[in-house]
Each structure stands twice: as C-alpha cells, then as structure tokens.
Amino acid sequence: MIDSAYAIRNYRPDDFNNLIRLNLEVGKLDLTGRCISPQVLSEYLGRPNYLPEQDLFIVEEAGKVIAYIDTTPELGIGRVVLDCLVHPEHRRKGLATELYRYAMRRATELGAHVFHVNIAQDNVAAKSLLHKLGFRFVRRFLDLSLQLSEARLPDVEHFTPLCHHLRPGEEDKLTMIQNRSFAGTWGFNPNTLQDINYRVNLSDCSHRDVILASRKGKAIGYCWTTANLADAAPPHLRKGRIYMLGVAPKYRGKGIGRLLLLAGLSHLKSKGVEVAELTVDSQSGAACSLYESVGFKVSSTTCWYEKALN
Numbered sequence: 001m002i003d004s005a006y007a008i009r010n011y012r013p014d015d016f017n018n019l020i021r022l023n024l025e026v027g028k029l030d031l032t033g034r035c036i037s038p039q040v041l042s043e044y045l046g047r048p049n050y051l052p053e054q055d056l057f058i059v060e061e062a063g064k065v066i067a068y069i070d071t072t073p074e075l076g077i078g079r080v081v082l083d084c085l086v087h088p089e090h091r092r093k094g095l096a097t098e099l100y101r102y103a104m105r106r107a108t109e110l111g112a113h114v115f116h117v118n119i120a121q122d123n124v125a126a127k128s129l130l131h132k133l134g135f136r137f138v139r140r141f142l143d144l145s146l147q148l149s150e151a152r153l154p155d156v157e158h159f160t161p162l163c164h165h166l167r168p169g170e171e172d173k174l175t176m177i178q179n180r181s182f183a184g185t186w187g188f189n190p191n192t193l194q195d196i197n198y199r200v201n202l203s204d205c206s207h208r209d210v211i212l213a214s215r216k217g218k219a220i221g222y223c224w225t226t227a228n229l230a231d232a233a234p235p236h237l238r239k240g241r242i243y244m245l246g247v248a249p250k251y252r253g254k255g256i257g258r259l260l261l262l263a264g265l266s267h268l269k270s271k272g273v274e275v276a277e278l279t280v281d282s283q284s285g286a287a288c289s290l291y292e293s294v295g296f297k298v299s300s301t302t303c304w305y306e307k308a309l310n
C-alpha cells in the first residue's frame with residue numbers, strides 16, 4: 001500500500017512540463033546529468049504505435065509529477081519495454097512496486113507475453129527491485145565509444161559506387177534492409193514503413209545520415225547515424241551515434257559491414273562529431289570484434305532483465 005497523498009493515474013498532455021521538470025530534478029539529485037528537452041520528449045511521446053495517455057502512468061503528489069512508469073509496446077515480438085523513474089525524495093515508499101501493477105494490467109490488456117527492462121549494470125536499487133518483482137537477467141549490452149580524431153578514416157569518395165546517402169523515397173528499402181539484417185535478433189521488433197519514416201525525420205537525423213549499400217538497385221546493407229549538434233556543444237561533447245548497422249545475411253563476411261561502418265564514421269566526422277557512440281549486444285561476436293578492430297572501447301555496460309507474463 002502506498003501513502004494516500006500519492007495519486008496514480010494515466011498521463012495527460014498537461015503533465016508534459018512536469019515530466020520535463022521531474023527528469024531535470026532527478027538528473028541533478030542523482031548526479032546523472034539526466035535531462036530531456038521538450039523536443040525530444042515530444043518526439044518520444046509521438047512515436048507510432050505508442051499512446052502516452054494509455055501507455056504512460058504517473059504519480060502525482062501535491063500537484064507535482066514525482067514518478068512514472070512507461071510501457072512501450074513492441075508487440076511484433078510480444079514484449080513491453082518498461083522504464084520507471086521515481087523522484088529521490090519519494091523513493092523506498094513502494095511507488096515503483098505499485099506502478100509496476102499498472103504496467104502489468106496494461107501489458108495484459110495489450111496481449112504481451114514478456115516484460116523487458118534495461119538498467120545500468122551498477123544500478124543496485126533497480127536490480128533489487130527487479131529481483132523482488134520476479135525478473136531475471138537475460139542479456140548484457142555494451143556502450144562503446146570512439147574518439148574520431150584517433151580513428152583513421154578513408155575519404156568519402158572511397159565508398160562510392162557501393163554506398164550512397166538515403167534518398168527521400170527510399171524509406172521502403174531502408175525498412176526492408178533493417179528487418180532483413182536484424183530478423184530474429186534478440187530484442188528486435190520488426191519495423192513498419194511508418195516507424196522508419198518517423199525515425200528518419202526526428203531532430204537528430206536526416207536522410208543524409210543513413211548510408212545505404214546497394215547492388216543492382218537492391219539494398220544489401222546500411223549504416224544509420226544520428227547526431228544532435230544544434231546546441232553548438234563544446235568539442236568533447238559533440239557526440240554522434242552509429243544507431244544501426246546491418247548487412248543482409250547473404251552478403252556477410254565480404255567486408256561490407258566494415259566499409260559501411262567506416263562510411264558512417266566518416267560522415268559523422270564530416271559533420272563535426274568528436275565522439276562516436278554505439279550500443280551492442282555483448283553476445284554479438286561479429287559486431288563486437290568489428291567495433292573493437294576500428295578502435296571502439298567499452299564506456300559502460302547495461303543489463304536487460306525479463307519477466308514472462310502469464
């Protein structure tokens with residue numbers, strides 16, 4: 001049971017600024033630097049197949065949003081991905097445990113059969129909470145980073161004629177190659193054309209940030225980069241991501257993945273990015289050794305936990 005001063009309810013659009021404030025305050029108090037801009041939050045809430053008024057639950061106390069649980073449905077693989085945050089002044093009062101019950105009801109309503117949660121490896125509180133709720137550890141993911149000034153990258157011309165920047169109208173090719181490259185990969189929910197259109201038009205991305213490798217007009221691989229440099233950050237904070245890198249199964253083992261990765265990194269460097277980051281499943285041996293060979297180093301580790309829903 002939680003204190004009656006707390007009210008748990010569905011998210012409403014007028015909670016928007018309160019959610020921004022909650023993230024900012026938690027970032028300061030937890031010293032994580034966690035913060036979310038209004039633009040990023042509004043893009044997050046506007047994702048296809050996600051309904052904030054039904055998939056996001058908040059805890060209100062004295063007119064302030066002090067906690068939430070977010071349930072992202074990825075029903076193509078029967079899962080719901082959870083994200084929970086409680087303001088430090090309101091922790092250890094049973095709020096996450098209570099919010100989890102709301103998430104459970106929502107996931108059951110959606111017909112999902114598993115919950116997944118990703119947490120930092122050193123997050124003791126979350127580990128203990130998940131253990132108590134009956135979750136089990138399933139996967140370790142690695143966050144890697146590379147100082148681009150230290151990487152030897154070929155000139156962009158080196159990548160033609162195999163590679164070109166994604167052109168408007170080629171989103172179907174990107175959808176197809178992404179789904180082919182990641183089919184059956186743990187945690188990959190196949191994308192629709194609508195998902196891809198949405199993602200490629202977000203504020204950290206444009207068509208030019210996706211490099212496609214093609215053969216006889218058919219996409220055989222791609223490197224999708226993202227970067228948000230609008231705030232003219234100081235050089236060491238000019239970060240970009242290798243968001244996705246994939247090669248169709250038939251074309252693997254021929255150096256196309258390496259070529260695409262180098263093309264993506266050269267593209268990020270040409271935009272003024274200083275540090276390239278990416279996340280990889282520690283069990284993806286081929287991807288890990290490719291990134292290591294280019295000079296990427298592990299910067300942090302996260303763990304995925306799961307719980308089956310009966």
Ligand SMILES: CC(C)(COP(=O)(O)OP(=O)(O)OC[C@H]1O[C@@H](n2cnc3c(N)ncnc32)[C@H](O)[C@@H]1OP(=O)(O)O)[C@@H](O)C(=O)NCCC(=O)NCCS
Pocket residue numbers: 083084085086087090091092093094095096097098117119123124125126128129130132
């Ligand atoms: C993890 C988090 C959501 C827990 O929220 P909470 O409302 O404090 O959790 P509850 O009060 O429901 O606690 C449930 C259990 O979690 C564990 N737990 C919570 N805080 C803990 C801490 N500081 N140290 C160790 N275990 C802790 C305990 O097992 C606790 O049960 P107990 O109080 O009977 O010992 C909160 O600390 C938080 O917002 N952290 C930052 C965001 C985050 O890590 N999100 C990932 C969530 S999976």
